Amino acid sequence: xIAVGTLTLIAAVLLVTANFAFLQHWFAIHTxxxxxxxxxxxxxxxxxxxxxxxxxxxxIGTGTWSIARKHNCEVRGCWRVGKHSTAAGHQVCRxxxxxxxxxxxxxxxxxxxxxxxxQAAPGRQPAGE
Ligand SMILES: [Zn+2]
Numbered sequence: 001x002i003a004v005g006t007l008t009l010i011a012a013v014l015l016v017t018a019n020f021a022f023l024q025h026w027f028a029i030h031t032x033x034x035x036x037x038x039x040x041x042x043x044x045x046x047x048x049x050x051x052x053x054x055x056x057x058x059x060i061g062t063g064t065w066s067i068a069r070k071h072n073c074e075v076r077g078c079w080r081v082g083k084h085s086t087a088a089g090h091q092v093c094r095x096x097x098x099x100x101x102x103x104x105x106x107x108x109x110x111x112x113x114x115x116x117x118x119q120a121a122p123g124r125q126p127a128g129e
Contacts, residue, residue, distance in 0.1 A: 016023060028034040032046030040048075073082035073093035080093035094101065 025034075030047070032042035032048075033040070034042065036042030036045075068079070071081055071083075071091075072078065073080045073096055074090045075092060075096045078093060078096060080095060082091035082093050084092055084094060084097045086092060086098060
């Protein structure tokens with residue numbers, strides 16, 4: 001039994017073969033290689049000049065992909081930024097970090113503890129030193 005994809009491919013090849021002259025003319029018009037002063041002038045002035053822009057888009061895409069792969073969470077399938085280190089040295093996101101998260105009460109208690117020890121808090125040094 002021939003798959004539907006194979007039949008579609010055969011039909012597409014037959015259509016292209018039957019209309020090759022029409023498709024060649026259409027391609028020449030849309031790439032700018034028809035009725036120009038030189039055989040490649042129209043191509044490089046029109047459609048061919050976009051190839052340089054395509055390389056820029058590919059470079060930006062590759063760079064973005066590389067940065068995302070380097071800095072994302074190490075848990076498989078997680079796309080969050082992994083900026084928290086575990087005790088074993090893995091870079092994971094806040095959601096996958098094994099320790100509990102800080103609460104507002106813990107931050108407030110740490111702040112009050114630091115304020116009671118003036119020498120430990122930066123910017124709170126006693127005058128005259
Ligand atoms: Zn994660």
